[in-house]
Amino acid sequence: MRKRFTREQRLTIVYGVLCIVVIIVMLQLWLLMATMNAYLGGDQAVVLPGALASLVCFALNVGLLWYLYRMES
Amino acid sequence: MRESEQLTIPPDSRPLEAQPKWRQDFPIDWPQDHYVSRRDFTKFLVLTSFAFVVGQLWIVVKNYLRQRRGAPPIQQIATVEQIPIGGALTFNYPQPHDSCVLVRAGQNNFVAYSQKCTHLSCAVVPQPEKGRFYCPCHEGVFDLNNGSPLAGPPRRPLPRILLEVRGSTIYATGVELTTI
Numbered sequence: 001m002r003k004r005f006t007r008e009q010r011l012t013i014v015y016g017v018l019c020i021v022v023i024i025v026m027l028q029l030w031l032l033m034a035t036m037n038a039y040l041g042g043d044q045a046v047v048l049p050g051a052l053a054s055l056v057c058f059a060l061n062v063g064l065l066w067y068l069y070r071m072e073s
Numbered sequence: 074m075r076e077s078e079q080l081t082i083p084p085d086s087r088p089l090e091a092q093p094k095w096r097q098d099f100p101i102d103w104p105q106d107h108y109v110s111r112r113d114f115t116k117f118l119v120l121t122s123f124a125f126v127v128g129q130l131w132i133v134v135k136n137y138l139r140q141r142r143g144a145p146p147i148q149q150i151a152t153v154e155q156i157p158i159g160g161a162l163t164f165n166y167p168q169p170h171d172s173c174v175l176v177r178a179g180q181n182n183f184v185a186y187s188q189k190c191t192h193l194s195c196a197v198v199p200q201p202e203k204g205r206f207y208c209p210c211h212e213g214v215f216d217l218n219n220g221s222p223l224a225g226p227p228r229r230p231l232p233r234i235l236l237e238v239r240g241s242t243i244y245a246t247g248v249e250l251t252t253i
Contacts (some may be wrong), residue, residue: 008105014111021118028125039132040191041229042250047136051129061122068112 010071017064025059031057108184145247150175153241161187161199166234173234175243176201178217183243185234186220189215192227206231221253229253 005013035050081100083092089100145167156162156177164185166173175185176199186206188196195210205223206215213225220231235247 007108011108012113014115018111018115018118021115021122025118025122025125028122032125032128034090035129035132037229038252040250041252042232043252044140047133048212051126051133051244054126054129058119058122058126058205061119065115065119068115 009012013071014068017068021061021064024061026027028057077253092198144154145245147237148245150236150243150245153238153243156183159201161201164245167248172196174199174206175234175236176217181238183236183238184217184220185236185245186231186250187234189231190227191222191227191229191231199232 031054032049035046038046038050081102082104083087083089083096083100084103089097092100093196100112148166148249150164156175158177158180158202160177162175164173165171172188173185174188174197175183177183178201186197190197190208190210190213192208192211195213196210197206197208197213197215199217200207201217204217206217206220208214208225208227211226213227214223215221215227215231216223220233222228222230230251230253233249233251234245235249237244237246
């Protein structure tokens with residue numbers, strides 16, 4: 001049986017998840033700027049790894065959000 | 074779940090009986106309200122994260138299309154006699170809308186760069202007497218010899234147009250992009 005959290009605990013958890021998501025989104029922003037700069041400078045080597053890294057970050061974010069919704073149900 | 078967790082907690086944490094009547098009639102569950110607003114903000118950030126992934130994929134597609142285009146064609150620009158020493162000539166290369174500038178810095182010294190500033194794409198102005206290209210929009214300065222940024226907001230060098238002089242004719246043979 002899944003453990004149900006109190007509302008105070010859920011608020012703490014959502015704060016933690018929010019902090020992690022903010023950090024990941026900032027990382028993605030930096031990644032996009034760096035990839036754009038490399039692409040415009042003719043450097044093709046980082047384009048695909050940059051996109052894959054961003055995709056992994058997005059998957060992490062989706063996982064965290066899914067955990068929040070799962071916690072409520 | 075404990076019964077206390079089901080109760081609506083007013084923002085000043087006093088019991089509901091001590092609250093004004095309007096709040097007793099229309100209570101707001103503040104902890105739940107805080108929770109939902111932060112959860113929704115997290116959802117918004119995840120959407121932002123998705124937008125960044127779309128941006129990255131857009132770069133991948135643009136890069137693929139650029140690779141598929143292949144090497145730019147060889148194009149005649151001008152004859153040596155057309156440009157005096159210290160003079161400049163604008164031309165379009167490799168596409169008809171890609172504006173470039175050719176400068177004769179010495180007797181046998183020709184250099185050509187894209188005319189688009191690498192900051193916000195304003196047209197740069199050649200100043201051979203000062204050995205530089207100048208962008209009037211935001212005071213950007215590029216070195217005439219290698220196109221690298223010297224001052225102002227630009228961080229990337231101007232794309233260099235590769236030149237070849239055959240007899241007395243100058244040809245553009247390619248574009249060289251660099252990040253530093």
